[in-house]
Amino acid sequence: xxxxxxxxxxxxxxxxxxxxxxxxxxxxxxxxxxxxxxxxxxxxxxxxxxxxxxxxxxxxxxxxxxxxxxxxxxxxxxxxxxxxxxxxxxxxxxxxxxxxxxxxxxxxxxxxxxxxxxxxxxxxxxxxxxxxxxxxxxxxxxxxxxxxxxxxxxxxxxxxxxxxxxxxxxxxxxxxxxxxxxxxxxxxxxxxxxxxxxxxxxxxxxxxxxxxxx
Amino acid sequence: xxxxxxxxxxxxxxxxxxxxxxxxxxxxxxxxxxxxxxxxxxxxxxxxxxxxxxxxxxxxxxxxxxxxxxxxxxxxxxxxxxxxxxxxxxxxxxxxxxxxxxxxxxxxxxxxxxxxxxxxxxxxxxxxxxxxxxxxxxxxxxxxxxxxxxxxxxxxxxxxxxxxxxxxxxxxxxxxxxxxxxxxxxxxxxxxxxxxxxxxxxxxxxxxxxxxxx
Numbered sequence: 001x002x003x004x005x006x007x008x009x010x011x012x013x014x015x016x017x018x019x020x021x022x023x024x025x026x027x028x029x030x031x032x033x034x035x036x037x038x039x040x041x042x043x044x045x046x047x048x049x050x051x052x053x054x055x056x057x058x059x060x061x062x063x064x065x066x067x068x069x070x071x072x073x074x075x076x077x078x079x080x081x082x083x084x085x086x087x088x089x090x091x092x093x094x095x096x097x098x099x100x101x102x103x104x105x106x107x108x109x110x111x112x113x114x115x116x117x118x119x120x121x122x123x124x125x126x127x128x129x130x131x132x133x134x135x136x137x138x139x140x141x142x143x144x145x146x147x148x149x150x151x152x153x154x155x156x157x158x159x160x161x162x163x164x165x166x167x168x169x170x171x172x173x174x175x176x177x178x179x180x181x182x183x184x185x186x187x188x189x190x191x192x193x194x195x196x197x198x199x200x201x202x203x204x205x206x207x208x209x210x211x212x213x214x
Numbered sequence: 215x216x217x218x219x220x221x222x223x224x225x226x227x228x229x230x231x232x233x234x235x236x237x238x239x240x241x242x243x244x245x246x247x248x249x250x251x252x253x254x255x256x257x258x259x260x261x262x263x264x265x266x267x268x269x270x271x272x273x274x275x276x277x278x279x280x281x282x283x284x285x286x287x288x289x290x291x292x293x294x295x296x297x298x299x300x301x302x303x304x305x306x307x308x309x310x311x312x313x314x315x316x317x318x319x320x321x322x323x324x325x326x327x328x329x330x331x332x333x334x335x336x337x338x339x340x341x342x343x344x345x346x347x348x349x350x351x352x353x354x355x356x357x358x359x360x361x362x363x364x365x366x367x368x369x370x371x372x373x374x375x376x377x378x379x380x381x382x383x384x385x386x387x388x389x390x391x392x393x394x395x396x397x398x399x400x401x402x403x404x405x406x407x408x409x410x411x412x413x414x415x416x417x418x419x420x421x422x423x424x425x426x427x428x
Contacts, residue, residue, distance in 0.1 A: 010416055014409035018391070041393075077412045078419035092310035099306055100407070102391070108411060147414065171418040173411065177232070177316070179255075187421055189414035191407065193314070195228035197322060197387060198291045200361065200403035202224055204385040205292035207401055 005053050012050055013077055015040070020070035032063035074106075082107045085173075086145050088160055089152030090115035090123075090130045093175060097149055098125040108147075112139055133160075140167040149173040161188075219267050226264055227291055229254070234284035246277035288320075296321045299387075300359050302374055303366030304329035304337075304344045307389060311363055312339040322361075326353055347374075354381040363387040375402075 019040050023031060037044035051057050054076055057069050074080055085103070087094045090113050097103075098113050113128045120130045131139065139145075148164040150157050150172060157176030164172070165186055172188045174180055177195075180188050233254050237245060251258035265271050268290055271283050288294055299317070301308045304327050311317075312327055327342045329335075334344045345353065353359075362378040364371050364386060371390030378386070379400055386402045388394055391409075394402050 010413055011409075013416065014406070014412040015393075017412065018409070076416065078415035079412065081415075081419065083415055083418070092306045092313055096306035096310055097407070102408060103411065106408070106412070108415070146418065147411075170421070171414055173414055179229075185421065185425075187414065187417040189410055189417070191405070191410050192228070193311070193405065194316060194320065195225075195232075196403055196405050197317065197361075198228040198231065198293065198320070199224055200385055200387055200401065201292035201295075201297055201322070202227065202290065203401040203403070204297070204360065205295065207384070207399065211399070 009050050009053055012042075013073055016047075016050070017070065017073045017077060017079075020066055020073065023066045024070060028066050030063050031066055036064070079106050082109055083146040084109050084111045084144050085147045085149055086110070086112035086114065086139070086164075086169075087149045087151060088114045088133065088136075088164070089150065089175075090117075090120055090125070091151065094149070094151035095125050097151065098128055101126075111143055111145070114139075136163065137167060140164065140169065145169050147171040147173055149175065151175045154178045223264050223267055226256075227287055230261075230264070231284065231287045231291060231293075234280055234287065237280045238284060242280050244277050245280055250278070293320050296323055297360040298323055298325045298358050299361045299363055300324070300326035300328065300353070300378075300383075301363045301365060302328045302347065302350075302378070303364060303389075304331075304334055304339070305365065308363070308365035309339050311365065312342055315340075325357055325359070328353075350377065351381060354378065354383065359383050361385040361387055363389065365389045368392045 033044040247258040
């Protein structure tokens with residue numbers, strides 16, 4: 001039986017993946033957990049612990065093979081497989097996502113872009129034609145859709161989530177500022193920009209107060 | 215002396231704020247931690263623990279006064295103050311942020327939008343004129359800028375962060391896919407969309423594997 005890996009560890013894995021990718025670009029072939037620790041500003045013991053969750057990957061005294069570790073973490077994150085994404089809501093945010101070529105390099109292929117605004121019909125964003133949401137049913141039946149990104153207003157997100165789930169989509173990347181209620185077999189990843197901004201203002205105000213005290 | 219409040223607690227506060235705001239809209243004046251717990255899908259003891267970090271706010275047996283609690287959490291998050299934001303990078307993502315009217319309702323006022331592309335000069339997004347980055351120095355000297363949102367390519371983000379920090383900006387909302395190195399008196403909040411997408415694909419693939427096993 002596999003042990004349950006904590007969300008905190010999972011959250012750190014994309015960062016390892018990113019740093020290892022940069023090391024590859026820099027021509028680094030092997031790195032000790034100490035060196036990686038300095039570069040990533042986390043403790044070496046944290047790195048070892050995190051990676052031990054997946055079986056280790058390092059040889060005592062030899063450090064990590066950068067390319068191998070990058071590949072293995074990629075596999076853990078599911079990046080060795082292609083994932084087809086549709087984006088629902090072709091406003092600025094939806095278009096920003098459609099324009100991220102980096103997603104494709106990691107196997108996330110945006111295959112559809114949908115909106116309700118007829119003025120947007122057939123406009124293309126980086127070659128991806130904007131379709132009307134009425135076409136969703138047929139599109140999802142005819143294509144393998146792994147992930148639906150919801151970049152639409154809060155008021156419409158819940159209904160749209162239900163609609164794509166009913167059509168068999170099992171993963172939702174939710175940018176609407178609402179917590180979606182989904183069945184157990186559906187995964188949701190939220191990007192709540194307002195929440196992020198409020199965390200920033202909390203930290204900023206806290207720091208101001210501390211400065212005043214000093 | 216104030217005790218240090220964990221990042222995990224801070225991350226949950228915007229969500230409390232959001233739910234309490236919805237309760238106010240629904241006309242709810244008072245709520246027990248049990249009812250709030252059901253609504254938010256966290257345990258009542260977690261809610262009590264989280265809020266006790268800031269002094270409690272509830273009366274045993276009486277529950278929470280929704281409006282009061284909403285206001286107090288707003289204060290904790292610094293939402294009782296105005297924060298001026300500039301957005302650097304007026305591409306789709308920058309424009310998406312500029313278009314979020316909700317930010318303003320919470321006291322985050324976008325006062326400037328900057329880009330390097332001359333074709334964008336003087337175009338306005340929701341009444342906010344796009345300025346050229348050459349004007350940054352003067353603009354920051356003439357305005358109170360609390361937060362700089364960086365919605366520009368990774369390759370330019372580090373240099374731009376240094377530039378605004380030198381000009382006295384103490385908070386950076388970073389959308390570039392790079393970890394910024396900043397002095398201790400500067401706060402950074404990252405929104406790494408690729409990391410979020412990789413977490414989603416990890417969870418999706420894990421669920422697929424578990425389904426196969428069953």
